[in-house]
Amino acid sequence: MGETFSVRNTNVMKGVAIILLLFHHCFLSEGRFEGYAVSFYPFTQGMVILAAKAAKCCVGIFTFLSAYGLTRSYHKQSSRWTDLTERKQAEKFALRRYLNLISGFFAVYVVVFLGSFLWGDRLPFSYYTEDAADLLHAAYYMLLDILGVSDLFNTPSIIGTWWYLGLAITIIVLFPILFKLYQQMGWVLIPALYCLFCALQIEPENNNSWLLLVPVGIFCAEENILERCKVASLVSNRAVNGGLKLILATCPLLLSAYLFAENYGTENYGMLLFSTLLPVCVVIWVYLFLSSLPLIAPCLAFLGKHSMNIYLSHNFLRDRWFQDHIYSFGHFILIVLVLLAESTLLSIGINALKKYSGYNRLTQKIHMLLGA
Numbered sequence: 312m313g314e315t316f317s318v319r320n321t322n323v324m325k326g327v328a329i330i331l332l333l334f335h336h337c338f339l340s341e342g343r344f345e346g347y348a349v350s351f352y353p354f355t356q357g358m359v360i361l362a363a364k365a366a367k368c369c370v371g372i373f374t375f376l377s378a379y380g381l382t383r384s385y386h387k388q389s390s391r392w393t394d395l396t397e398r399k400q401a402e403k404f405a406l407r408r409y410l411n412l413i414s415g416f417f418a419v420y421v422v423v424f425l426g427s428f429l430w431g432d433r434l435p436f437s438y439y440t441e442d443a444a445d446l447l448h449a450a451y452y453m454l455l456d457i458l459g460v461s462d463l464f465n466t467p468s469i470i471g472t473w474w475y476l477g478l479a480i481t482i483i484v485l486f487p488i489l490f491k492l493y494q495q496m497g498w499v500l501i502p503a504l505y506c507l508f509c510a511l512q513i514e515p516e517n518n519n520s521w522l523l524l525v526p527v528g529i530f531c532a533e534e535n536i537l538e539r540c541k542v543a544s545l546v547s548n549r550a551v552n553g554g555l556k557l558i559l560a561t562c563p564l565l566l567s568a569y570l571f572a573e574n575y576g577t578e579n580y581g582m583l584l585f586s587t588l589l590p591v592c593v594v595i596w597v598y599l600f601l602s603s604l605p606l607i608a609p610c611l612a613f614l615g616k617h618s619m620n621i622y623l624s625h626n627f628l629r630d631r632w633f634q635d636h637i638y639s640f641g642h643f644i645l646i647v648l649v650l651l652a653e654s655t656l657l658s659i660g661i662n663a664l665k666k667y668s669g670y671n672r673l674t675q676k677i678h679m680l681l682g683a
Contacts, residue, residue, distance in 0.1 A: 322615030335366035371590030378528025401487035430632035620658035
């Protein structure tokens with residue numbers, strides 16, 4: 312086909328998603344910036360809050376990209392599977408992915424845990440137990456948090472936004488099963504899973520509702536949907552073709568964003584549909600119109616490489632440690648940009664610490680010892 316959705320494209324998408332995440336957390340509601348003089352010019356406060364609500368689609372973007380990447384990676388590795396059963400190889404595949412996730416998370420955990428002693432208004436242990444003498448429970452909850460499963464066990468975490476780790480682990484565990492089902496059912500798996508979620512009354516507010524994007528990601532990877540959209544020629548004239556693509560990609564994006572932000576169809580599960588449609592619309596739009604732009608695409612790809620560290624640490628800067636500093640910059644765009652810049656600098660520092668402390672070599676040895 313000539314056009315391939317590459318790792319670089321994935322990083323561009325992650326860069327967009329992490330900007331949306333920071334925007335979402337900064338301006339989701341009036342309570343996020345209460346007491347601060349924030350300018351929303353040339354928009355109104357209500358318009359920005361509505362856009363920030365729609366920006367929650369960043370969760371779906373990360374979920375979609377995870378499923379897309381897992382599908383491509385699964386194909387590459389399965390072509391070399393000869394010595395073990397498919398089940399054993401799938402288990403090794405999941406273990407490898409889990410170790411990659413947690414090894415990256417643990418380094419950030421250590422940094423923010425120690426940082427909480429310096430800049431936090433309370434000791435980090437206090438997030439695990441209200442009883443200072445209850446060290447056993449605190450240690451148990453802390454271990455679950457380090458393993459990324461606190462949300463799955465409904466136990467305390469040092470910060471609530473780390474709930475996505477539980478979803479990421481669930482995706483890793485369920486992926487081989489969903490991939491196998493897709494091979495048997497094809498695209499029918501998507502509406503089938505949607506109907507199952509409705510039957511089980513899994514509402515859009517449930518974090519597990521984002522799992523609907525896993526079979527969507529598998530479908531797009533298997534059928535090369537993104538690449539087909541990129542090379543599609545609706546008319547012979549190149550300029551007209553680009554204009555038509557822009558209209559066809561933008562209209563459903565804006566419509567689904569508005570309906571998602573307005574919680575339209577929550578009662579009849581229409582919201583579940585929009586929360587699945589919107590992230591895919593964003594990915595397609597960015598891939599068509601931003602992924603090849605000079606300057607912009609490389610900057611987004613750079614942010615994408617740091618997206619996990621930024622996700623894990625930014626709320627400590629925004630809410631726990633330097634809230635007055637972050638919101639002191641006045642204009643809502645500047646506030647997001649400052650938070651993005653400082654979170655990225657922190658991520659660069661964390662990566663340097665991992666490299667020069669020998670942490671990366673240690674994690675590689677652990678992978679080898681566990682056969683992952």
